[in-house]
Amino acid sequence: MIYEKELSDEIVEIAKRVYVELGNGFLEKVYENSFIHDFAKARLHAEQQFPIPVMYDGVCVGDYYTDIIVENKIIIELKAINTISVIHQA
Numbered sequence: 001m002i003y004e005k006e007l008s009d010e011i012v013e014i015a016k017r018v019y020v021e022l023g024n025g026f027l028e029k030v031y032e033n034s035f036i037h038d039f040a041k042a043r044l045h046a047e048q049q050f051p052i053p054v055m056y057d058g059v060c061v062g063d064y065y066t067d068i069i070v071e072n073k074i075i076i077e078l079k080a081i082n083t084i085s086v087i088h089q090a
Contacts, residue, residue: 004073007044011070014038028080032067035078039070046070 002008018034032048039046051063068076 004071007071007074010042010044011074011076014042024080024082026080028067028078031078031080035068035076039068044070045072 014035017038018031022031022034036046036048047069048067050066050069052066053060054062054064066075067078070076
């Protein structure tokens with residue numbers, strides 16, 4: 001089951017556009033900024049470096065910073081690599 005399927009599909013389409021336009025070889029921040037630009041064009045609320053408290057044994061032990069969070073529902077973690085190998089395929 002895919003949760004938030006409509007939103008997920010829209011994010012995938014944006015990811016495809018960013019990749020087709022930029023290809024590979026840039027730092028993650030370039031892709032992150034490109035995603036944010038396209039999310040704004042699509043009128044999707046997205047935030048960069050969004051902090052999420054990490055709890056352990058009832059205590060906050062730090063913050064986890066997502067690359068992007070979209071509509072406060074989906075977290076995107078970007079990884080910039082030179083080529084896609086079998087380990088990267090979903």
